[in-house]
Amino acid sequence: MEIIFGRNKKEQLEPVRARVTGKIPAWLQGILLRNGPGMHTVGETRYNHWFDGLALLHSFTIRDGEVYYRSKYLRSDTYTANIEANRIVVSEFGTMAYPDPCKNIFSKAFSYLSHTIPDFTDNCLINIMRCGEDFYATTETNYIRKVNPQTLETLEKVDYRKYVAVNLATSHPHYDAAGNVLNVGTSIVDKGKTKYVIFKIPASVPGGRMEGPSPLKDAEVFCSIAARSLLSPSYYHSFGVTENYIVFLEQPFKLDILKMATAYLRGVSWASCLAFHGEDKTHIHVIDRRTRKPVPTKYYTGPMVVFHHVNAYEEDGCLLFDVIAYEDGSLYQLFYLANLNEDFEENSRLTSMPTLKRFVLPLHLDKNAEVGSNLIKLSSTTARALKEKDDQVYCQPELLHEGLELPRINYAHNGKPYRYVFAAGVQWSPIPTKIIKYDILTKSSLKWGEAHCWPAEPLFVPTPGAKDEDDGIILSAIVSTDPQKSPFLLVLDARTFTELARASVDVEMHLDIHGLFIPDAGWDLGKQAPSREEPARAAAGRAAPRT
Ligand SMILES: CC1=C(/C=C/C(C)=C/C=C/C(C)=C/C=O)C(C)(C)CCC1
Numbered sequence: 001m002e003i004i005f006g007r008n009k010k011e012q013l014e015p016v017r018a019r020v021t022g023k024i025p026a027w028l029q030g031i032l033l034r035n036g037p038g039m040h041t042v043g044e045t046r047y048n049h050w051f052d053g054l055a056l057l058h059s060f061t062i063r064d065g066e067v068y069y070r071s072k073y074l075r076s077d078t079y080t081a082n083i084e085a086n087r088i089v090v091s092e093f094g095t096m097a098y099p100d101p102c103k104n105i106f107s108k109a110f111s112y113l114s115h116t117i118p119d120f121t122d123n124c125l126i127n128i129m130r131c132g133e134d135f136y137a138t139t140e141t142n143y144i145r146k147v148n149p150q151t152l153e154t155l156e157k158v159d160y161r162k163y164v165a166v167n168l169a170t171s172h173p174h175y176d177a178a179g180n181v182l183n184v185g186t187s188i189v190d191k192g193k194t195k196y197v198i199f200k201i202p203a204s205v206p207g208g209r210m211e212g213p214s215p216l217k218d219a220e221v222f223c224s225i226a227a228r229s230l231l232s233p234s235y236y237h238s239f240g241v242t243e244n245y246i247v248f249l250e251q252p253f254k255l256d257i258l259k260m261a262t263a264y265l266r267g268v269s270w271a272s273c274l275a276f277h278g279e280d281k282t283h284i285h286v287i288d289r290r291t292r293k294p295v296p297t298k299y300y301t302g303p304m305v306v307f308h309h310v311n312a313y314e315e316d317g318c319l320l321f322d323v324i325a326y327e328d329g330s331l332y333q334l335f336y337l338a339n340l341n342e343d344f345e346e347n348s349r350l351t352s353m354p355t356l357k358r359f360v361l362p363l364h365l366d367k368n369a370e371v372g373s374n375l376i377k378l379s380s381t382t383a384r385a386l387k388e389k390d391d392q393v394y395c396q397p398e399l400l401h402e403g404l405e406l407p408r409i410n411y412a413h414n415g416k417p418y419r420y421v422f423a424a425g426v427q428w429s430p431i432p433t434k435i436i437k438y439d440i441l442t443k444s445s446l447k448w449g450e451a452h453c454w455p456a457e458p459l460f461v462p463t464p465g466a467k468d469e470d471d472g473i474i475l476s477a478i479v480s481t482d483p484q485k486s487p488f489l490l491v492l493d494a495r496t497f498t499e500l501a502r503a504s505v506d507v508e509m510h511l512d513i514h515g516l517f518i519p520d521a522g523w524d525l526g527k528q529a530p531s532r533e534e535p536a537r538a539a540a541g542r543a544a545p546r547t
């Protein structure tokens, strides 16, 4: 595991041609662009947590059955400052850093004064977001970094706060049919309030643009939800959307703002300011996209921790949403680098299994229904919603499948009825060993796995003109702990899960986190449509990644 997690990875600046075995479908033309941590030590200093590592972008350019690989560190301000100082000088999730090498208490207190409102890192290592024609590397702070998907060059640093008042934002935005971006962020103690802010970034600026202003300048607040607590807002990593609603979970996994404000002085990391409160509920906020207001019903469920929403949709007056849920907040603990060494089999055991759960919410509350009665009449699910007094509804999920993480879907079905979840399969540790296709209808699954192989998040790309939801291919970057086996890009038939091709490269590839597929510009819009009547939607489904 040291090979995967401990070692700093070398950049591969010149594109290297991969050895392709099998046959890559001729229609598959474009760039698979992915992000993840690649450097875990700088000079003599080391990061504590895998999520701290410096962002390493990598891409597989697929053209006419050939694959070219390249990688480049994101030249964030964080990267530059660290490299110049030859040590870690910017704090990350699990590592608090001190730019001032003088360790005495007075200078520490002095530096603290200028860190009361911390300037977070721009080490955008989690995902890639598409905004109109632009691509940004993202993390969960107020910074995103524009990148060139062809050359992997780092471009402008964008501070969300210039456009919307958020200190944190997810790296899992949603995209609508036209490519507009919808995201959620947290505005911490702003004007005496802490809020979850849902904001929209238009796909294009009026009148079009060449190298003009960024669509971010037209970002607008869509709606906001007051946090239940001013000083302990929930942590969240994604959210759900349907055609008419937004689903936001205010979960009992919370950031302690007072702890954050004193973390620098106390010499502890941001991660230590996050805690699971097993005694609290999970509040399910539902926002009506037409009125931009929360619906009046108060939905809740028991304590849980969700990082990834899978999908959500409306059916027969109900809102269904699927998430990967944990029973506690221990997941992030397992990614401390000290646990990801040769003893990782003992140190990195999951104490709570990631489980695909379906929640079903009644959208229209029957005022006459008896307290205690189940308001869900759908025959397709065992999920229940029990009426309580004062417009409260307790939601009990249906457990669909255990051992899934990093879920992806055919994004043309985002917010709509769907059947298949593509995900990484985890067993006793959070490091995926398999790729899984789970069929929600038949409750059956298909798997891909190979000895000593560690797959990344599987991404679905539809076949041009596809009608069926699973008509397409799955792409995943695979790293191996077998020194005889090079890392490779795996291409699976999404329907049967048989291997179509693999493209191996003799480089030290890093295990990445999330990314997207950028089809070549010549990709025929009409042919991409999941249904020919809806070319605009299809374009979004094809280009817009669910990450
Ligand atoms: C730096 C920083 C943060 C970073 C969080 C990160 C980096 C989370 C990564 C999550 C991943 C990789 C999940 C995988 O799916 C917080 C906690 C928002 C708080 C403020 C400062």
Ligand SMILES: [Fe+2]
Pocket (backbone or CB within 6 Å): 172, 237, 307, 308, 514, 547
């Ligand atoms: Fe994620």
